[in-house]
Amino acid sequence: MEVPGSSKKMIATQEEMVESRIPIAYRDQCAHLLIPLNKCRQAEFYLPWKCEIERHSYEKCEYELVMERMLQMQKIREEEAKLKQAGKQGASIPLIPKTANA
Numbered sequence: 001m002e003v004p005g006s007s008k009k010m011i012a013t014q015e016e017m018v019e020s021r022i023p024i025a026y027r028d029q030c031a032h033l034l035i036p037l038n039k040c041r042q043a044e045f046y047l048p049w050k051c052e053i054e055r056h057s058y059e060k061c062e063y064e065l066v067m068e069r070m071l072q073m074q075k076i077r078e079e080e081a082k083l084k085q086a087g088k089q090g091a092s093i094p095l096i097p098k099t100a101n102a
Helices: 014-019 031-043 052-090
Strands: none
Touching: 014 031, 031 052
């Protein structure tokens, strides 16, 4: 499944995420990495030094998604700034002359 505006594809299906009881807030393009991480955590009783490889791969995926969204937002802001500058340059001629107010 393709997610609009993202370079990553959804690998985990809705059925897999429901079966693994992934919360809705975590059902993103990195959910396929969260499923084995949660299974490992449950098997290892949530010991922090266990499942490091799975956790690192999941957190790296999430970081890449955040960075991608930040770059997209930066591009949107730059486009808005260009439009705003173009609007200011075109509005340099006053609609009402200053002498008409006197």
